[in-house]
Amino acid sequence: MTSSETSSQVSSPAAQDNTTSLLTKVAEKPPLGWNSFDAWDSRVTEEDYRKTVDFMAENLLEHGWEYAVIDYIWWNPEPGAYNTKDSYVRRVGHPNIRLNEDGSMKYPEAVTLDEYGRLQPAPERFPSSAGGKGFKPLADYVHSKGMKFGIHIMRGMHRQAWYLDTPIKGTDKTARDIGKFNDHAGWLNNMFGIDQRNEGAQEFYNAMFEQYAEWGVDYIKADDMMGSCGAPFHSYFAGEIEMMRKAIDNSGRPMVLSLSCGEAPIAHANHLEKNANMWRVSADFWDRWEDLSRSFQLLDKWSPFIGGGTWPDADMIPFGRLSLDDRPHGKERMSKFTTDEKYSLMTLFSMARSPLMIGAELTTTPMEEIKTFFKNDEVLYVNQNSTNNRQIIRVDQETDKKGDKDAYYAAWYAEDPANGDKFIALFNLGSKAKEVGFKFEMEDMRGAYKVRDLWAQKQIGEAEVKFSVELPPHGAGLYRFSRIPGSSEAWVPPTGKRKHNNQ
Template sequence: MKYLKILLIATLLVACKNGEQQTAAADFKSWAATPPMGWNSWDCFGPSVVEDEVKSNADYMAEKLKDFGWEYVVVDIRWYVDNQTTGHYNAYDNSTFILDEYGRYMPSPSRFPSAGDGVGFKALADYVHSKGLKFGIHIMRGVPKEAVFNKLPIKGTDLTAADIYSTESECTWLQDNYTVVAGKPGAQEYYNSIFDLYASWGVDFVKVDDLSRPYHTEEIELIRNAIDQTGRKIVLSMSPGATPIDEHAHATAHANMWRTIDDFWDNWAQLNYSFEKCAEWAPYISQGAWPDADMLPLGKFIRGERATDRYTKFTKDEQYTLMTLWTMFKSPLMFGGNLPDNDDFTNALLTNKEVLEVHGYSENNRQWFKENDLIGWTADDPKTGDKYVAVFNSAGDGFVTTDNLLYRSGTLSKLTDGFGENIDIELPENSKELYLIVNDGGDGISWDHADWIDPIVHLEDGTEIKLTELEWEEAFAGWGTIGVNKSISGGDLNIKGTTYNNGIGTHSQSIIRYKLPENSKRFTAFAGLDIAATNSETGSTVEFMIATQDPTPKNEAPTAIPVNLTDLGLTGKYLIRDLWEHKDLGTYSDSEFKPVINYHGAGLYRVSEVK
């Protein structure tokens, strides 16, 4: 049964002291002049965080991290559901929603005791502000269904929520809201009303979900207008990814940060994939408008969606890689673990002033080279003219090497539209073999049934050859027997309720190797999660990859990576300083500097001319 609690208490818009709301809307990019840094409750607590947990993380940040630039404390999703107690979403019809009389979500009084009597998040925001920090919240795009069903009025109008909604483009993974239709009378007024409420609470940061994938241009513009009319500096974060790169100009014009990928977790496959996405988005980094590689899944997780009472699965080398890549990419840094459980190593990652200087103030950040599994990034120090250089030993993802892949889907999950991706790729000339690869997408749970639907090799003369009619040369899966025209469990091939007669049913992790017919030109397929995976409560994330070369990892040893200074236009002698170790390494020229980088590790260096 579905429950609804409506607070029939007029919401008092609290006047802010000392004119703190008097800002110019046109200056919103100055509100995040450097990439935002803070803590977000999602990784650690999922949708179930409570007030004392938020306060304890704020206390820790104020004491240990504030002096290093960490400032945002963000309450993530579903703070308005009174009976949300676990890391997984309650079903819509088993959720107790808290709204005010104007159809605006209010914090759960059982989870946030200070929010009762119509106070909302004002008291909690005041507490965070008293620590010298900033307060943020998460919201879903759209208008609450409960406001629509109950025809709750839109503040300041004679309209109701039922006048502004559409069932089209409803979020596929959380059914709390309907779409707000731009252009309908009351649509802008509704968004104005919720952001006026947030401004009255003292909110400094809003993460808006289900906004960037697919890209909701009109609602983004409603939200931008709503923030601007409040007169308060509220940083806008758009989520989730992948934001279409063709929308970079629109995103830059309307938001302070936007996601480049889907939810990022602590597994190497996703971190390895992030190199590609960061390189793709690097040309669009600009001050006050930051492509966002997502949160830092570091430290300890308590009861998150994919993490219960455990520490990050990233090795120390992988944590250096994560922090170095996010630093060179200038991604916002939002820590995901429970800060009071941090150990000395984790805090050292977050409090390295030399590294944070790169993150905040470097310019011209870009990928420099990618050769096999070795990657380099560069950036400039605008104050000194020094160069920053980062090098990475990506060395595959532990299951397959990602070098020379023809196709990589990134993580697919129940959050993915259609639960899959269409594939249409050109095959390199004279290719002899084809490898179909399915990897775990990041949850670390072995229930990831996956299907290759209608896998077809197209020859130069137009002939189509179904892979289901070819015998593979070699195949293995994480468990079970790979199925031809059936799932790995032996049932029908079924993706999101649609059954298919032609395809291959498999499981992560798996590799299927075929010998390609002569004159093979293209490969097409639809790759998606089998219904067995999406019906499971224990996990369903995969990544599809395609290669024509053996993807087996070849090297997991430390590797010397030459840094050719001449290629950077640097001639003469240069002092090189290791920023993670706070140590000068000596003077070098040309390609003399060859740091040895651990498997899945990284190095970050300042290069200064010796005069």
């Protein structure tokens, strides 16, 4: 059965008509927040998390950064502990679980379940969850700070629920009636998928999201839903996406639904818009120029689907301190992006209106970096409020007229719906400093404009006909163009010579 056939068979009213879905009650603007993965892999603890929430509330919340998300395997007391430097499969610390020959768990204590096979936070890492409280005490703490609480989940049920054949709440069905044995992510062996055609499947997801609503969850990052997911293209699980969407609506609690991993297949763009608030357009994104360079192509491709409460997601921002204790990706380090590359990333993600999710260990990240890249309200305004966002120039691997073989550059355009101002972002994608610009005629801009540098937060002059700046290698600039009242609307040719109206 193809993905499209699956989608047509299980399409729910909520999936087809957004006016009845809680999808429209959240993410009116791209979500801003933090996720634990880039720093802690699967090992974040309640203590780590609370310290981060406190830091965000004190330093970032006033600038719009409101979501704090616990990433994967929060149900395991010590995920990846046996994958040591001396003996590991896949990578050091990877949270695969060890299995018996029949596929059951060798160490069932590595998962925390309730009587209905629903995953629970491990009290060893999240002490406030003890006694069956789940994440509610922690969510309450986040809400007390004026912030929003998020968790990562994997598609399906934990394999231990399948082996125990746990009952499905509210039905006479059990886990083995709906679980697909050995249907797990290409990069993680913890979970089995759900067969949406079987009775009890929707009820299983309903029970999961009922619990999340009781806990006070505001944001769900659902993984293994689409894209490559650690292997050649894995699948697009339309049926399970729709069951999650319907389960959120049935829960009565608005929750952001963010789908991973990527690259998302653009053939399913309309389905994604109907069922999710965010979806990953990239594979896992790290502090490498090649990842950022690839994002220019991906965000260009997805730009027609920006807005309306749904947001193509370029993945987390790998600035600051990453990969603590050499997990999950490379050595523990401060981000390898150069300062200029950081300007390019934040400029591109803002102009493409990607959700912005910081991945760093924030308390040891330099405050100057946090101030520069996460507290510039003029740049964040573009991400949160601009419209008509699109790439207008990109030159890849092409020699310019002067024979420069490093002539890579790009430009993006957007508008301010509040006053008609234009936003222009210019990028030097090459390895040498160069002048990058655009001609006003490309966007039918008439007259003269005041130009404001949004990163520097200052006016830098006026421009007519064209605008250009010198940019360092892999650098970027972001500018607001405000039309000067009374300036001529007559078309001006690129030479700068004014064309008379009678010509």
